[in-house]
Amino acid sequence: MKIAVFGTTLHAGVMAALLAEYGNQIYWCTSVTCEENISILSYQDQEVNHYLNKQRKAGF
Numbered sequence: 001m002k003i004a005v006f007g008t009t010l011h012a013g014v015m016a017a018l019l020a021e022y023g024n025q026i027y028w029c030t031s032v033t034c035e036e037n038i039s040i041l042s043y044q045d046q047e048v049n050h051y052l053n054k055q056r057k058a059g060f
């Protein structure tokens with residue numbers, strides 16, 4: 001399924017990581033113009049960061 005996630009909140013990050021982990025195609029828009037680089041985002045929860053990094057490396 002193709003899913004767009006908007007925002008930089010912890011909830012947006014967790015949902016993007018979980019949905020991508022289960023095989024969905026995620027487009028994560030982190031700013032109003034959707035031009036911000038998501039590789040600079042990180043959260044306090046290291047497990048969330050681990051899943052996000054894993055998805056970035058896989059072409060997320």
